[in-house]
Amino acid sequence: MSVQDIATSEMPFVAQKANTDFEVRSENAMCVNSSELDKPLFTNIKYALAGILFGIILVKAEVISWFRIQEMFRLQSFHMYGVIGSAVAVGIISVFLIKKFKVKSIDGEAINLEPKKFNKGQIYGGLTFGLGWAITGACPGPLFAQIGTGATVIVVTLLCAIGGTWVYGKFKDKLPH
Amino acid sequence: MLEWIKQPWPWYVAGPLIGLMVPALLLLGNKTFGISSSLRHVCASCIPAGIPFFKYDWKKEIWNLFFVAGILVGGIIAAQLLSNPEPVLVNSKLSQELATYGVTNYAGIVPADLFSWSELLTARGFIMIVVGGFLVGFGTRYAGGCTSGHAIMGLSNLQWPSLVATCCFMAGGFIMTNLILPYILKL
Numbered sequence: 124m125s126v127q128d129i130a131t132s133e134m135p136f137v138a139q140k141a142n143t144d145f146e147v148r149s150e151n152a153m154c155v156n157s158s159e160l161d162k163p164l165f166t167n168i169k170y171a172l173a174g175i176l177f178g179i180i181l182v183k184a185e186v187i188s189w190f191r192i193q194e195m196f197r198l199q200s201f202h203m204y205g206v207i208g209s210a211v212a213v214g215i216i217s218v219f220l221i222k223k224f225k226v227k228s229i230d231g232e233a234i235n236l237e238p239k240k241f242n243k244g245q246i247y248g249g250l251t252f253g254l255g256w257a258i259t260g261a262c263p264g265p266l267f268a269q270i271g272t273g274a275t276v277i278v279v280t281l282l283c284a285i286g287g288t289w290v291y292g293k294f295k296d297k298l299p300h
Numbered sequence: 301m302l303e304w305i306k307q308p309w310p311w312y313v314a315g316p317l318i319g320l321m322v323p324a325l326l327l328l329g330n331k332t333f334g335i336s337s338s339l340r341h342v343c344a345s346c347i348p349a350g351i352p353f354f355k356y357d358w359k360k361e362i363w364n365l366f367f368v369a370g371i372l373v374g375g376i377i378a379a380q381l382l383s384n385p386e387p388v389l390v391n392s393k394l395s396q397e398l399a400t401y402g403v404t405n406y407a408g409i410v411p412a413d414l415f416s417w418s419e420l421l422t423a424r425g426f427i428m429i430v431v432g433g434f435l436v437g438f439g440t441r442y443a444g445g446c447t448s449g450h451a452i453m454g455l456s457n458l459q460w461p462s463l464v465a466t467c468c469f470m471a472g473g474f475i476m477t478n479l480i481l482p483y484i485l486k487l
Binding site: 144147148150151152153154155156157158160162164166167168169170171172173174175176177178179180181182183184185186187188189190191192193194195196197199200201202203204205206207208209210211212213214215217218220221226228229230232234235236237238239240241242244245246247248249250251252253254255256257258259260261262263264266267268269270271272273274275276277279280281282283284285286287288289290291292293295298 | 305308309310311312313314315316317318319320321322323324325326327328329330331332333334335336337338339340342343347349351352353354355356357360361362363364366367368369370371372373374375376377378379382388390391393394398406408409410411414415416417419420427428429430431432433434435436437438439440441442443444445446447448449450451452453454455456457458459460461462464465466467468469470471472473474475476477478480481484
């Protein structure tokens with residue numbers, strides 16, 4: 124039996140066994156809590172603080188401004204390309220360094236990044252989200268920040284986005300992936 | 301110092317700071333940067349309706365809800381304490397075009413001429429606020445991530461599916477802005 128035979132004969136077993144909570148949570152999700160630790164609820168305050176910082180950056184850099192998004196998609200300004208490009212560059216260097224030096228989290232846990240599998244949802248869903256992004260001038264994160272700045276009607280946009288997520292979940296199996 | 305912070309931040313300051321959210325969340329607790337999942341956790345916690353996609357222990361992902369609550373508070377702080385009284389400066393071509401649709405108010409982060417409670421009941425406002433929101437929520441989950449999860453986190457980890465998703469985000473945005481949105485704004 125070659126290595127490949129073992130791999131293929133093991134496949135159905137793996138797929139069946141993998142039907143755990145983590146598998147459901149990671150279904151069509153980029154960001155999944157891969158930490159194995161069970162931490163008390165209040166320790167999540169640090170993520171709220173990170174969120175506050177992120178929210179301030181989003182507002183002060185005007186990346187959540189509807190006007191900046193319009194400029195980006197009309198190629199009338201470099202601003203958004205500069206922001207996303209430099210963010211990705213810093214992200215790539217950071218992830219490279221974390222992997223190279225096997226940096227651990229502050230809880231001493233090894234940092235592991237799950238590879239992402241391709242499916243057609245990334246094309247169809249990506250295009251759909253792009254249409255919505257250009258209309259609302261916001262991705263999910265900016266929606267929260269826009270509401271914070273006092274644009275209260277964006278609460279409706281957020282509720283509709285939650286509705287859109289729910290409709291996706293409901294019809295997931297009928298959609299091409 | 302405070303005066304400097306109050307001005308709009310240039311891309312070369314904001315971009316790297318956003319990029320640093322990636323290692324910050326990894327180091328704080330092995331969390332991968334991503335925001336659209338929070339919408340799914342809201343569904344899972346409030347309206348799961350027996351749908352398998354929402355049947356998971358959302359409490360394990362609760363950090364994500366703390367993170368987005370923080371973003372909301374960050375928006376409040378930035379608007380109340382660090383705000384720049386000047387209207388946003390945009391490319392003159394854009395302001396000329398928007399003026400033809402009656403969009404002339406540059407005071408807010410979103411144009412009050414399009415996004416307001418009174419606009420919500422008009423055809424244009426309904427499409428912008430309701431349909432737009434639906435497309436964002438449906439599309440990000442279908443794609444498995446948004447600008448943060450795919451374009452920043454996914455690309456930082458050199459995931460090619462994330463590059464495909466990011467290119468599709470941009471393609472969708474270009475199509476909407478240049479081919480469809482002019483008709484919506486004319487309504």
